[in-house]
Amino acid sequence: MKYSKLFPKTIKQTPQGASLISHKLLYQAGYIRESTAGRYYLLPLAMRVFHKIQRIIKEEMDATGAQEMITPVLHPKSLWEETNRTSSAGFELMSIKDRSEFEFVLGGTAEEMLVDLVRKFQISYKDLPFNLYQFSTKFRDELRARGGLLRVREFVMKDAYSFHISEEDFKIEYQKMMDTYSRIFERMGLKTYIVESDNGYIGGEYCHEFVVESDAGESRFFIDEKGYIAHEDVAKFIFESITTDEKMKPAEEVLGKGIIGASELAKFLNIPVEKTTKTILFETNKGDIVAAAIRGDFDINEVKLLHAIGADSLKLASEETVKEITGAEVGYAGILNLPKEVKVFIDESCASRTNFEMGANKTNYHSININFGRDLPYPKQFYDFKLAKDGFIGPNGLPLIAKKGIEVGNIFQLGFHYSSKMKGAEFIDEKGKPQPYYMGCYGIGLARTLATIVEVSNDEKGIIWPVSVAPFQVHLVGLDLENAEIKSKAEEIYKHFEGAGIAVLYDDRTDARAGEKFADADLIGIPYRVVVSRKTGDKLEVKKRGESETSFMDLTQLIEKLS
Numbered sequence: 285m286k287y288s289k290l291f292p293k294t295i296k297q298t299p300q301g302a303s304l305i306s307h308k309l310l311y312q313a314g315y316i317r318e319s320t321a322g323r324y325y326l327l328p329l330a331m332r333v334f335h336k337i338q339r340i341i342k343e344e345m346d347a348t349g350a351q352e353m354i355t356p357v358l359h360p361k362s363l364w365e366e367t368n369r370t371s372s373a374g375f376e377l378m379s380i381k382d383r384s385e386f387e388f389v390l391g392g393t394a395e396e397m398l399v400d401l402v403r404k405f406q407i408s409y410k411d412l413p414f415n416l417y418q419f420s421t422k423f424r425d426e427l428r429a430r431g432g433l434l435r436v437r438e439f440v441m442k443d444a445y446s447f448h449i450s451e452e453d454f455k456i457e458y459q460k461m462m463d464t465y466s467r468i469f470e471r472m473g474l475k476t477y478i479v480e481s482d483n484g485y486i487g488g489e490y491c492h493e494f495v496v497e498s499d500a501g502e503s504r505f506f507i508d509e510k511g512y513i514a515h516e517d518v519a520k521f522i523f524e525s526i527t528t529d530e531k532m533k534p535a536e537e538v539l540g541k542g543i544i545g546a547s548e549l550a551k552f553l554n555i556p557v558e559k560t561t562k563t564i565l566f567e568t569n570k571g572d573i574v575a576a577a578i579r580g581d582f583d584i585n586e587v588k589l590l591h592a593i594g595a596d597s598l599k600l601a602s603e604e605t606v607k608e609i610t611g612a613e614v615g616y617a618g619i620l621n622l623p624k625e626v627k628v629f630i631d632e633s634c635a636s637r638t639n640f641e642m643g644a645n646k647t648n649y650h651s652i653n654i655n656f657g658r659d660l661p662y663p664k665q666f667y668d669f670k671l672a673k674d675g676f677i678g679p680n681g682l683p684l685i686a687k688k689g690i691e692v693g694n695i696f697q698l699g700f701h702y703s704s705k706m707k708g709a710e711f712i713d714e715k716g717k718p719q720p721y722y723m724g725c726y727g728i729g730l731a732r733t734l735a736t737i738v739e740v741s742n743d744e745k746g747i748i749w750p751v752s753v754a755p756f757q758v759h760l761v762g763l764d765l766e767n768a769e770i771k772s773k774a775e776e777i778y779k780h781f782e783g784a785g786i787a788v789l790y791d792d793r794t795d796a797r798a799g800e801k802f803a804d805a806d807l808i809g810i811p812y813r814v815v816v817s818r819k820t821g822d823k824l825e826v827k828k829r830g831e832s833e834t835s836f837m838d839l840t841q842l843i844e845k846l847s
Contacts, residue, residue, distance in 0.1 A: 285756070286778075287791040287804075290314070291328055294804045299432075304500045306738040307432030309747050313807045322429025322437030329808065330734065332755035332787075334440075337472065337730050338419060340752065341442050344468045348460055350415040350444055355397045357421055361387035363396035367487070367705045371569055371596050376424040390423035393486060395725060398445040399702050399709045402721070407711040409449050409719075413457060417444035419730070431500065433735035434690060444726040449711065454697070454722050461695050461726045465494050468728070469692060472737060473750030477689065479505045482517040482587050486725065487701035494693035500739050501690035506672055508682040516686075517587035519672035520679050523633065526558055530638045533653040541648040544615035546580030553641060553652060557581045561634060561642035561654075563617040565606050565626075568595035573609055573626045577619050577642070578670065579633035588669035592629055610645040618643035618651055620660065632666040690736045698723040738809075747809025748830040756789040757846060759810035761801050763817035765794045774816040777824070777839060784843045805829075814842065 287293075291314075298308040299318065310316045315330035326334055342352065361379060364370050370377065370389075378390040391397065398416060422441045429437050444461070448454040462478065469476045476494040483491045493515060495503050504516040514520065543552050550557040560580025566589070567573055574593055578584055590598045603614050609626060610617045619628050619642065634640070635656075644651040656662045672678075674686035703709035703720035710718035734753075741748045751757065758781055762774035774790070781788040789810060791801050798817075805813045806829070815825035823836040837845070 285789050287789060288793055290789070294807050302432065304431045304434065304735075304739065305742055306434070306500065306735040309738055309742060309807070309809075310432060310735065313747060313809065316433065322426055322435070324433060324436060324731070326731065329755045333734050333749070333753050334730055336753040337733055338442075340471050341419075341468055341728060341730075344464050344471075345415075345417055345442070345444065348415065348464055350417050350446075352418060353416050354418050354420060355391070355394050355401070357391055357423075358388035359391045359394070359397055361389050363400055363706075364389055366707075367396055367702055368596070369396070376426065378423050378425045391420070392422055392424045393441075393725075393727070394418070394420070394443055395445065395486070395698065395702050395723075396706065399706050399721075399723075402447060403706065403708040403710070407447075409711055409713050412711060412721075413446055413448045413453055415444055415446040415457060417442060417726075431735075433731040434500065434739075435502070436731070439732065440730045442728045442730065446724045446726075447711075448722040448724070449713070449719070451699070451722055454699075454724055458695060458697065458724055461724070462492065465693050465695065465726070465728070469494060469496075469733075471752050472733065473741060473752065474692065474733075474737060476692065477505065477507070477513055477687075479503070479513050479515050479689075480518055481515040481694070483696055486696050486698070488696050488698040491694055491696040493691045494695075495689035495691050496736050496740060497687055497689045498736070498739050499688055501688050503689045503691045505687055505689065506674075506678065506684040507687060508678045508680050508684055510680040510682055512678050512680050512682075512684075514672075516672055517585065519684065521670075521672045521676040521684060522678070522681070523668075523670065525632070525636045527636045528638050532655050532658060533639050535651060535653045535655075535659050537644050537646070537649045538652055539648060540650050543650075549641065549650065550580065553650070555641065555652075559637060559640045561618065561640055563619055563643055565601035565609060565617055566598050567601050567605065568593065569597040570595065573601060573605065574598075575617065575619055575622055575626050575628045576631070576669065577628070577634055578631040579637075580641075582631070582633055583671040583673075584631075585669050585671040588671075589629065589667075592667040592669055593627070610643075612643070612645050612647045612649075616643040616645065616647055616649065618645050620651055620654065621645060628663075629667050629669070630663050631670055632668050633670060635663075635666050690732070690739065692733045692736050693726075693728040695726045696724060698725055742809075743830060745803070746807035749809045749811060751811045754809070754811050756787040756810045758786055758788040758812045758814050759805045759808065760788050760790040761798075761805055761813060761815045762790065762792055763798050763801070763815060765792065767818065770816065770818060777814075777816060780839055780843065784847060786843065786846050812846065 299311050302308050317325045446457045479493045479495045481493045506519045507513045546560045563577045606614050639653040641652045676684050678684045700720050713719045765771045778790045813827045827834040
C-alpha cells in the first residue's frame with residue numbers, strides 16, 4: 285500500500301473530550317472516526333488489525349473443534365421473553381418493530397438464539413458436546429459510551445456457546461476455553477489476569493473475565509500474593525465483627541446540620557466510625573423500594589446486594605423518592621420507622637454492635653444509641669454485601685491488592701439457566717428420555733481488544749503494534765525521492781517486499797520532509813521502519829518500532845529476517 289493512496293492520512297488534532305491514549309492515537313493515526321456517540325467507523329488501517337485479531341481467534345477456536353456459524357442480528361423478542369431478559373437486561377436492551385409490527389431486539393448477546401436453533405434439531409447424547417461460535421455485530425444501549433472503542437453501543441463480538449450432557453462434561457470445555465483464551469491474548473501481546481467475576485444479566489452461577497491491567501479500564505479487581513484473583517463484585521475478604529459488653533444507653537436524636545459522611549459524623553459524635561451506619565435506598569426493576577444498611581466504614585457492593593434481594597436490576601432511589609419515603613433529604617436515612625412497604629436488608633457488619641448511630645429520617649438529625657432488640661427488631665437474617673477494599677485481608681489470609689483493568693474477554697457457566705426456561709431445549713439421553721442442556725458461553729470483543737492493545741502498547745510518539753496484529757509488517761520510508769535513482773530503488777524494494785509476501789506501507793510522498801515521515805511512521809506504529817535514501821547507499825536502514833537502535837542490512841538479509 286502506498287501512503288499517497290491511503291485513506292485517511294494522519295492528523296495532529298485529537299477528538300474533543302478524549303481522555304484515553306488509545307482513543308487519541310487511533311484517531312490521530314487514521315484508524316477510527318466516530319459516527320454517533322458510541323458507534324465508530326473502523327477505517328482501512330483498523331480493519332487490517334481487526335482481521336488479524338479475528339484470524340487469531342478463529343485459528344485458536346477452530347483448533348479446539350468449535351464450529352463457526354452466524355445468527356441474525358435481529359432476535360425475536362419472544363425468545364428474550366421466554367427467559368425474562370426483557371426485564372433483566374435493563375437499559376442496555378434495544379428493540380425494534382418490522383412493518384408487520386413483529387417485535388425484535390437488537391442482539392446484545394445470543395444465548396436465546398443459539399438455544400432456539402439447537403432445539404430445532406433432534407439431538408442425541410451421542411452428538412454432545414459441541415461448541416458453536418460466531419463473529420457478529422452486537423448492540424447495547426450503554427448509558428455512557430466513552431473511551432473510544434472501549435465502551436461502545438455497537439461492536440463486533442466473537443461469542444461462542446457450548447452444549448453438554450452434564451456439568452462434569454461442561455467443566456472440560458470451560459477449562460479448554462480458559463486455556464484457549466489465554467493463548468489468544470498471548471498471541472496478541474496482551475498479558476491477562478483471569479478474574480473471578482459476576483455473571484450479570486447473562487445468567488448462570490459463575491464466570492471469569494480476562495482483564496488487561498490498565499488505569500483506562502473499568503474492571504476493578506483484587507489479587508493477593510498466593511494467586512487469589514477476583515473482581516470487586518465478588519471479591520471475598522475476612523470480616524471481623526465487633527463485640528462489646530457496653531451497656532445500652534438511652535436512644536436520642538442529635539442535631540448534626542450538614543454532617544453526612546461516616547468519618548465526619550464519627551468525629552462530630554465522638555464515637556468510633558464502626559458505630560456509624562450508612563442507609564441507602566434503592567429501587568428494583570419491579571418498583572420495590574429497598575433500604576440497605578451497612579456499617580459506616582464499609583461501602584455497599586451493589587452486585588452482592590442485588591443477589592441478596594433476588595431482583596433482576598437495581599438503581600439508586602431518586603432524591604424525590606428518598607424524601608417521600610423518609611421525610612428527609614438524602615444523607616439522613618435510617619431504618620427506624622420506615623414505611624412497611626420498604627424492604628430492609630442489613631449487612632452482617634451491623635450485627636453485634638451496641639449503641640450505634642443511624643440517620644433519623646429527619647433532615648440534619650441523627651439517631652444515636654440505637655440497639656437491636658430494643659429500638660429495632662432483631663433481624664431474622666443478616667446479609668453480606670460489603671465491598672472489598674485495598675488492604676483488606678483476603679481468603680488466603682493475605683492483604684488484597686486493588687487493580688484496574690480492561691476486560692477483553694469472558695467465559696460463563698450458564699448451566700441450565702436457559703435450557704430450563706426455553707421449552708424443548710433438550711437432548712435425548714441414553715435411556716431415551718429428554719434432558720435439558722448444560723451450557724456455557726464465551727465472548728471476546730474485537731474492537732475493544734484492538735483498543736486495549738494500543739492502550740498498553742504505545743509511547744510518546746504513537747502506537748507500537750505487536751507483529752501478530754500490526755496492519756503492515758514494514759513501513760518503508762522513501763527519502764530524497766526527487767532523485768530519480770533513489771525513487772526507482774525505493775519502488776523496486778517495495779515490489780520485492782510485496783513479492784515476498786511481506787505487507788508493506790510505502791511512504792512515497794515527495795512533498796513531505798524526513799521528520800514528518802518519521803513522525804507519521806511512529807504514530808501509525810508498524811513494527812519495522814525501513815528507510816531508503818542517499819545516505820543508505822546499497823543498504824537499508826532498519827529500525828524496530830519502540831527501539832532506538834538502527835541497523836543497516838541489505839534487502840536479502842532483511843527479507844529473510846522478516847520472513
